[in-house]
Amino acid sequence: MKGDPEITILTNSVTSIAGHWDEGDPFVDEAEIKAVLGWEIKPEGLCKDDACIPVHHEQSFKHQERYNLHTVARLTGRPTLISQELKTITIGQPAGLRSSALKDKIAPDFVLPDIGGVDRAFSDWAGKKRLLVAFSSW
């Protein structure tokens, strides 16, 4: 089953892992589902902290002992762009985080490198009033 990396996943980082494709969807090992999306596969379904999403209605959730990354992303509220030709799946941010930001005014936390290359979390500056300035050189 294990071979060379066959699937590239673009999330907040880039990872290439072993997997296979079936009917246009990427299938990966159980451990990768947790590593990539933070959700665990349990008898109750997809679980994170105390929350579980049932999966028994899903048609093509499992194939050859691997799990459908596209389905897991969709069930956990993350948009995807799949290119089987490029063997790549691009996974966007959870829609719920943006919705909380816009409607409930809860700022989502994020981690990005500073210009010295050191990863920083926005929450590192919790306790201060923060003026978040999105800018660019273009």
Added chain:
Amino acid sequence: MPGWQELHEELQEEGFTVIAVAIDENLDSIIELATGVTYPVLMDKDHILTELFAISNVPSVIWIDEDGKISRPAASEFGTDTFSEITGISREAHMQQVREWVRDETLPEDASFVVHDLSDEEIQARLHFRLAAHLRRNNMIAESEKHFDNAIKLAPLDFTISRASMPLRGGDPFGEEFFELYQKYQDAGSPFHGIPRKRQTSK
């Protein structure tokens, strides 16, 4: 950046900081822009923030309080008055509002504005842009071009897509291409994810 530096220095002893995030992958240019800056400057080469906060242009400025609540959603605000003749936005009114927020917890009326969510097309455009930028970094130029085209087709007036892609594809984000985009944007009524700007009636 120097304008935000002045505000940062003025208010940093009062529980305030500026945090700048570059929606950009050109580290050298950002380091140059950040000369003399003492507040944090982060690099968001994959435009994570534009998806998390529904940002469609720069600069977009968001106020976030001590507890992580958004006190005022995204608005076009400037650290300098360099572009104020074009944009009709002067820096000082906003900076005074920031002082009042930091010192007196006072919020301007427009702080309760609710920014509209991204459309499915705008979300997909961000994924195509992300993939295109990744392919370009791996020298897969033809494939990259295809996904840049898809992104722009889906969100033609989103500057974080259309304008941000210009330097990545060898174009000039301050040239003719940009002015054409800006004209189309204005003709469409300046669609923007953020607090709408009451245009000052000046020439």
